[in-house]
Amino acid sequence: MTLRVYNTLSGKKEEFHPLSPPKVGIYACGVTVYDYCHIGHARAAVAFDVIARYLRFSGYDVTYVRNYTDIDDKIINRSNEQGVDWKDLARTFIEAHDTDMGALGVQRADVEPRATDYIDQIIGIVKTLEEKGVAYEVDGDVYFEVEKFDGYGKLSKRNIEEMQAGARIDVDERKRNPIDFALWKSSKQGEPAWDSPWGKGRPGWHIECSAMSAAILGQPLDIHGGGKDLIFPHHENEIAQSEAAGDREFVRYWMHNGFVNIDSEKMSKSLGNFFTIREVLEKYRPEVVRFFLLSTHYRSPLDFSDRALTEAETRYERFMNLFARAARAEPQDRDLTEKERASTSVLTGEIETHFRAAMDDDFNTAAAIGHLFTALGPLNAILDSADAEGRGVAAGWKKEVDAFFRKVGGVIGFFEGGIADGEAWFSAGVGGDGTLEKARAMALERVEARKNKDWAKADELRDEIGELGYAVQDTPQGPVLIPLKDA
RNA sequence: GGCGCCAUGGCCAAGUGGUAAGGCAGAGGCCUGCAAAGCCUUUAUUCCCCGGUUCGAAUCCGGGUGGCGCCUCCA
Numbered sequence: 001m002t003l004r005v006y007n008t009l010s011g012k013k014e015e016f017h018p019l020s021p022p023k024v025g026i027y028a029c030g031v032t033v034y035d036y037c038h039i040g041h042a043r044a045a046v047a048f049d050v051i052a053r054y055l056r057f058s059g060y061d062v063t064y065v066r067n068y069t070d071i072d073d074k075i076i077n078r079s080n081e082q083g084v085d086w087k088d089l090a091r092t093f094i095e096a097h098d099t100d101m102g103a104l105g106v107q108r109a110d111v112e113p114r115a116t117d118y119i120d121q122i123i124g125i126v127k128t129l130e131e132k133g134v135a136y137e138v139d140g141d142v143y144f145e146v147e148k149f150d151g152y153g154k155l156s157k158r159n160i161e162e163m164q165a166g167a168r169i170d171v172d173e174r175k176r177n178p179i180d181f182a183l184w185k186s187s188k189q190g191e192p193a194w195d196s197p198w199g200k201g202r203p204g205w206h207i208e209c210s211a212m213s214a215a216i217l218g219q220p221l222d223i224h225g226g227g228k229d230l231i232f233p234h235h236e237n238e239i240a241q242s243e244a245a246g247d248r249e250f251v252r253y254w255m256h257n258g259f260v261n262i263d264s265e266k267m268s269k270s271l272g273n274f275f276t277i278r279e280v281l282e283k284y285r286p287e288v289v290r291f292f293l294l295s296t297h298y299r300s301p302l303d304f305s306d307r308a309l310t311e312a313e314t315r316y317e318r319f320m321n322l323f324a325r326a327a328r329a330e331p332q333d334r335d336l337t338e339k340e341r342a343s344t345s346v347l348t349g350e351i352e353t354h355f356r357a358a359m360d361d362d363f364n365t366a367a368a369i370g371h372l373f374t375a376l377g378p379l380n381a382i383l384d385s386a387d388a389e390g391r392g393v394a395a396g397w398k399k400e401v402d403a404f405f406r407k408v409g410g411v412i413g414f415f416e417g418g419i420a421d422g423e424a425w426f427s428a429g430v431g432g433d434g435t436l437e438k439a440r441a442m443a444l445e446r447v448e449a450r451k452n453k454d455w456a457k458a459d460e461l462r463d464e465i466g467e468l469g470y471a472v473q474d475t476p477q478g479p480v481l482i483p484l485k486d487a
Numbered sequence: 488g489g490c491g492c493c494a495u496g497g498c499c500a501a502g503u504g505g506u507a508a509g510g511c512a513g514a515g516g517c518c519u520g521c522a523a524a525g526c527c528u529u530u531a532u533u534c535c536c537c538g539g540u541u542c543g544a545a546u547c548c549g550g551g552u553g554g555c556g557c558c559u560c561c562a
Contacts, residue, residue, distance in 0.1 A: 042562085232558070256562090266555080295510085380524090383525075
């Protein structure tokens with residue numbers, strides 16, 4: 001099976017052939033660090049995290065680069081508003097970003113460059129563009145002259161005339177054409193500034209990505225991605241700069257993730273309808289949020305709601321329940337039974353094949369996870385019959401189940417601890433204050449009551465345990481305490 | 488106004504011309520002292536509407552209708 005990737009440039013799925021296999025270079029646009037990240041940022045980060053993970057899983061030697069834009073008008077404005085040094089502001093939100101994304105299981109990129117560390121390279125490109133006559137300086141600002149670049153509009157599928165017709169940009173008279181964009185901006189008094197051939201100034205918005213991607217990965221890049229909202233103007237402008245400066249193709253595969261919506265509308269800062277990752281994590285566990293984000297194909301819109309998050313939790317817990325049961329089952333030192341063997345060969349056969357086929361089809365995590373659900377029935381059935389017959393399962397069976405979920409989980413960023421994750425899930429955040437010990441003692445007392453068929457007392461004890469914040473499950477392996485939700 | 492994307496069961500959702508994955512919710516059954524968890528069965532002759540291409544279309548083409556996005560900072 002070959003990997004197929006939807007390329008925004010062609011508007012089609014294409015077979016993926018990196019420039020120099022097995023090496024693959026990915027550059028994903030990161031965030032501008034002036035505020036906390038919201039769920040939309042999380043979606044982009046998780047989407048490209050999975051893309052990098054799956055490429056590695058498929059045997060590619062991946063270099064994943066994700067930048068921080070740490071110099072920009074928004075950062076300057078915000079630092080002025082708050083009276084905080086812009087560098088401190090950027091540092092604060094880089095750290096917050098790393099914490100939040102880390103919580104969601106987003107792996108660190110191989111290189112995480114900051115725009116301000118690449119000022120020399122940025123100036124270099126701007127100089128080249130100026131020398132080539134596609135950029136011009138006005139009062140310390142340098143603009144890219146869009147009309148001089150033939151392919152302008154090829155990514156966002158629009159042409160210069162249309163844009164001029166529909167332009168509602170406030171016209172800067174100094175620009176030769178309203179659609180020309182800034183490569184370099186002169187600094188006002190007190191603003192962050194670097195020395196340049198055009199005087200003190202700072203980079204324009206788009207140039208940093210051209211500079212950093214070329215410096216780290218070279219040109220062309222295999223994959224460049226980000227949210228759909230970056231297609232225009234950000235990525236379109238990057239193409240213009242990089243191709244004009246480098247005289248060669250900039251990016252082979254452009255990948256863009258869809259938005260997170262609230263009531264079918266794009267979540268965005270300007271609409272004010274956004275939730276930060278931190279806010280969401282106060283209510284839902286990180287695995288649930290990640291599961292939610294991957295439950296729809298990365299290019300489709302994804303509606304954020306309590307209902308959707310709750311469903312993601314229910315779905316995720318199906319796996320946790322299986323894992324907890326499997327871990328609890330007594331491992332027996334014997335060969336696998338016929339049925340046990342059949343259940344695991346479905347895992348590594350049919351299900352894994354389907355899983356990979358889905359991922360090969362433009363990283364279709366929704367379909368891939370769907371196939372994982374089909375493992376639940378047969379596996380739970382094995383545990384059902386083991387319980388019914390009052391025995392355990394073959395140690396080898398547990399090992400295979402564990403290995404399978406670690407393997408596929410590694411691709412989508414779940415199940416790192418294998419079946420041990422189940423018990424960990426249901427015991428997270430409990431204990432410490434002695435209530436768990438109390439509840440355990442009562443559960444044991446309840447076992448006695450049940451032996452004596454004293455159902456009244458058993459139910460009473462269950463209620464009392466409930467008051468301590470736990471539900472009791474009676475399993476063949478004894479009582480299991482599960483923390484109650486919203487307790 | 489220009490360009491583009493999307494419309495699949497009560498809800499979410501996959502679906503790359505060959506006869507509708509998966510999940511949630513619901514119903515019934517099994518298991519259980521009762522539960523919980525779990526298992527089994529069950530819920531779209533049909534994919535917004537109308538035409539067309541084809542032996543065959545949810546999938547391709549044309550036209551509608553509805554929703555959304557970009558065109559200004561934005562993942």
